[in-house]
Amino acid sequence: MDDLNRMLAETMHDAAGDAPSEAGLLSAVHERSRRHRRRRLVTMAAAAAVVVTAAGIPLVTVLTGHPDPVVPPIASVPGPTATTPGPAPSTRPAASSAPARPDPSTPSGDGSAESTAVKLTSGWTAPPFPYTLPASDGMRAPTASMNGGAQIAFFEATELREHADVTITVTATRPAFSATAEETPVSVRGHAGTLRTRNVSPAKQLTLYWKESPARWIQLATDDTYRPDEVVALADSMTGAAVAVPPPFDLDLSPKGLVTETVTASRMVFRLPGAVPGTGGFSTVLLKRRQLTDPTEKINGYDAELTRGADEVTLSIDVEDWNATLRITVGNGLTVSDADLIRYATGIRVLNRSNPE
Incomplete structure (x- = not known):
């Protein structure tokens, strides 16, 4: 037992010596938190830019307004x-x-x-938002809103999905984009779609859009935590719903x-x-x-x-x-x-x- 205790003590001592300092560990945690926050802000700003451009609203109106808080969603019934x-x-x-x-x-x-x-x-x-994504441990229930006629559902991601939020936007007209991006044709939900990739920091922004029906266009925006094929798979997994918009x-x-x-x-x-x-x-x-x-x-x-x-x-x-x-x-x-x-x-x-x- 004495030899075993001595071996355990030596092992624990060696591990303690290799561990990062308290200051270094705290600094790493803060830096990771800042990185996730920058990624979330960029994702939400990109989604907002798409919405206001499609709706014909001056972008400065949205960007200078007070940010909407994330509020608990209302039950998904009309x-x-x-x-x-x-x-x-x-x-x-x-x-x-x-x-x-x-x-x-x-x-x-x-x-x-x-x-x-x-x-x-x-x-x-309230006009309900017509779609949802499958429930998962890494994504919260959607929060719906409307802006200039565009219906929007925001799916907040947790640490399990590296805070890669997803925003789905439904409009009556084809979306217009002011920023340049690499565009790749894809097939989504049985329709011809386009995947836009913007090389921005701290994460590339991916926006998939397509014409779902004669009077409905859909956009799905996230970041490069998802691979391009995973973005298409997300869109394919959308199902009909009635997510109420909280006024x-x-x-x-x-x-x-x-x-x-x-x-x-x-x-x-x-x-x-x-x-x-x-x-x-x-x-x-x-x-x-x-x-x-x-x-x-x-x-x-x-x-x-x-x-x-x-x-x-x-x-x-x-x-x-x-x-x-x-x-x-x-x-x-x-x-x-x-x-x-x-x-x-x-x-x-x-x-x-x-x-x-």
Whole structure:
């Protein structure tokens, strides 16, 4: 037993001598963490660039906005996405009397024949994201969103997949790309597709896109943790689903007959069915707090300011307990009466998943 103990002690002593120092080990861990973070940021930025280019939205608008947080996905079934509301007044006092205006029911805009008066309807249902990937230990459940008419599902990867996130984007039109990349024709899901490879640091960005149906294009973006054939295999493994899009607000009322085109952690945007995706028309945006110039209303106890221009109307609400400003804008060919705009605003509840931009 003495010889055995001596051999074990010598072995342990030798191993301790070969081990890295505490400072060196900590430095290596930090460097690896930074490398994974840079890879994730590059992957998400590349996916965002593809989406906004396809939707015709200026890229600077997305890149300078507040990043959306990763939020737990709603159950993958279609239907309303109502959740427990965030901080909000316990009651909803009626809007106070505003200073006298010539005709508060007069719609916004110039009154031309091209304008469409917005009517309100009860509730709102999120358009579900139509696909998912097989569940795996290295990938979290998808988080869905919409941006300029593009439907997006973000699959966050864990350490098991070396943080190689996957983003799937569905659009009605062929995607357009501003950055140059090596393109390789591939066959995917029985269709002719194209695999784009961008040689950027810290990891090459791979984007596979194809025409799934006459009115549907799909993009799958990740990085070179996946080999090209594995990217195609990922796309081939997609199955039909109904992943609900979690909204930043709960709406008692919504604009009737309009198409939902943007749902993120800070905004919800609606447009006319025939309008070009990305043009908006009826938007509700949670902003970092802005000073109101001349409050004219009270909405659920909050100061609010209603202003009209030749082509649009804006209602800004000072949501003090969120340290934010809720701004509702109607224009771009749409009109709404003061009374309906205030009714719509009174029925909004800011949810905990929201994030002011």
